[in-house]
Amino acid sequence: LNLARALHEAGAPIWGTSYDTINLAEDRKQFNALMEKLEIPQPDGGTALTRDEALAIANQIGYPVLIRPSYVLGGRGMEIVFDDAALINWIDTNIEWNGHPVLIDRFLDDAFEVDVDALCDGEMVTVGGIMEQIEEAGIHSGDSACVLPPYKITRYHLEIIREYTERIGLALNVKGAFNIQFAIRDEVVYVLEVNPRASRTLPFVSKATGVPLASYAAQIATGKTLVDLNFLTEPVVDGNFIKEVVLPFQKFPGVDARLSPEMRSTGEVMGHASTFGHAYAKAQMAANSxxxxxxxxxxxxxxxxxxxxxxxxxxxxxxxxxxxxxxxxxxxxxxxxxxxxxxxxxxxxxxxxxxxxxxxxxxxxxxxxxxxxxxxxxxxxxxxxxxxxxxxxxxxxxxxxxxxxxxxxxxxxxxxxxxxxxxxxx
Incomplete structure (x- = not known):
């Protein structure tokens, strides 16, 4: 993210998705305005540049809230806080006010979270895969097992997710791969964040579907279209594919093994079978558990x-x-x-x-x-x-x-x- 800004300001040509799109996806005010224009729901949230602003936003939204720095990857510093005291402690521990805002959102407890990897050439969008996270809301997607295809999400909600993915990709004018994280709670599909880049799940989806998504994304960045690549429909997934994470706790004695919004995994493995249970068992074996x-x-x-x-x-x-x-x-x-x-x-x-x-x-x-x-x-x-x-x-x-x-x-x-x-x- 920061590298793209420096290259843009230096006048270097950036293939694929533009710096303006990268910045729009990360700038909370611009992104919120776009979602409102597209009539796509988001959890209530706000941005704060001071401790007092953060407290005011959290109390307006209502606890618990999800709080994190902006312009970071891997959920670094992200935390769920439940009251003013915890919020103040988090700010004092993690934040040096330097012009980058703190992002505060309502935490959607008991929600299903969903990851989508897709490709866009600026004219059309093709979904590569829709993954349902097995861990509950509040666990970073990089630390959560997930299943492709989803096993608990209704066809109705899947169609909404596909529609939102297409609208967002085209509105952002993505040129290549992008990833969207959704949450489903009380029958409403919310968009949590959009990453206009290849995500860590892209290799998993490619292996599960047999489609070289990263190669296609690179070719789109050079000017090819989805029509040129003949990638016009979402691949059909045969069986159940489970992505499981490899966590480093054995190498760091004394570190709490509690999963949280901050990513801790250092690798991923995959299990495949005709049934969910067998695929999950294989994934646990591969993760040495x-x-x-x-x-x-x-x-x-x-x-x-x-x-x-x-x-x-x-x-x-x-x-x-x-x-x-x-x-x-x-x-x-x-x-x-x-x-x-x-x-x-x-x-x-x-x-x-x-x-x-x-x-x-x-x-x-x-x-x-x-x-x-x-x-x-x-x-x-x-x-x-x-x-x-x-x-x-x-x-x-x-x-x-x-x-x-x-x-x-x-x-x-x-x-x-x-x-x-x-x-x-x-």
């Missing part, structure tokens, strides 16, 4: 998740797993008629859950942090799990996907074939 087939599952979730986790716990019990939980979660599971063993929190003294992990007694951990800041116990549990190689899941949507993967492995063994064979490439 294979799903267990038996043993003890430790569950500790925040109060907001205690109802939703009951179905997950019931399914794990039906699959033959033994349930273990700290007192609060165990009470909810017992009330639902599930057998559960209570284990001490770290703060309650030994023997506790960390001792159990170190003793090799846990096959899987489901631990959802509360709010925007992890409790000290939760952080220690997650750090110990990483250190001892115990698979850990920090979102309920990820836990649901894991249950599907475990069930699929029980029903049918995995089969393997290459992408070349799948796409009949010789």
């Amino acid at each position: 294979p799903l267990p087939q038996s043993g003890n599952v430790f569950i500790s979730v925040n109060d907001n998740d205690k109802t939703a986790v009951l179905k997950i716990a019931h399914d794990l019990h039906q699959l033959g797993f033994t349930l273990t939980a700290t007192a609060g979660t165990a009470s909810a599971l017992s009330a639902a008629g599930l057998p559960v063993t209570v284990v001490n929190k770290v703060s309650d003294g030994s023997p506790n859950i960390v001792d159990s992990v170190r003793a090799g007694e846990m096959a899987l951990i489901i631990n959802t942090p509360r709010g925007g800041k992890a409790h000290e116990d939760g952080s220690l549990i997650r750090g110990t799990a990483i250190a001892y190689g115990v698979p850990i899941i920090t979102t309920l949507t990820g836990a649901m996907a894991a249950v599907q993967g475990i069930r699929s492995l029980r029903l049918k063994p995995l089969r393997v074939r290459s992408l070349q064979a799948h796409h009949a490439i010789t």
Whole structure:
């Protein structure tokens, strides 16, 4: 982003998407005006150049809000904050007021998030792929597993997403690849951000579809059209492709494994199968976190998740797993008629859950942090799990996907074939 500005100001020719388009997509006021003109919904938001402005905007929108610096990549510095004190702490820690605004948006809790990669030649748009994030809203797309094609989004919402993608690409006059992040909540499709460039998901979509999207984007930048390339329709995806992230926590002992709006992953892997469960299981194997087939599952979730986790716990019990939980979660599971063993929190003294992990007694951990800041116990549990190689899941949507993967492995063994064979490439 900053390089494009320097090249533009130096008079260097920029092939493909222009600097003006790159800047418009990042300049919040210009972008908001364009979305309003196109009648495409966005979460309520604003930009602030001072601490007082940030507080005023957050209180006008209503907490929780998503806050981040502008002109950064990878969600660097991005955070969900829940009150004035947390907002002030974030600003004092992350911001040096230098003319670049801070971006503040309403956080769409319980939303489905969707990534779209597409190509535009200035005259028409072709969608390359629509991916549904498996992790819940608030997890950076670069740290979230995703599935292509989407598995929970209705055809109605998919058509809206395709329409919005075409309108935005043409309005921005993109010349090459672009990526849009959407969120669906209460039947409304919101646009979260637009990146007029190739995204990290482009290679994944290309491998899943067999279409060389990066090559096409480069050729469009040199002047070719989608008609010239004969890429006029969205590719049909055969089977289920799961993109999973590789996280660096094992190499950084003591770092909290909690996922957040700030990207932490250092790589990505892919699993493919005819069913979602088998594809997810393959992706976990590739990410060096294979799903267990038996043993003890430790569950500790925040109060907001205690109802939703009951179905997950019931399914794990039906699959033959033994349930273990700290007192609060165990009470909810017992009330639902599930057998559960209570284990001490770290703060309650030994023997506790960390001792159990170190003793090799846990096959899987489901631990959802509360709010925007992890409790000290939760952080220690997650750090110990990483250190001892115990698979850990920090979102309920990820836990649901894991249950599907475990069930699929029980029903049918995995089969393997290459992408070349799948796409009949010789």
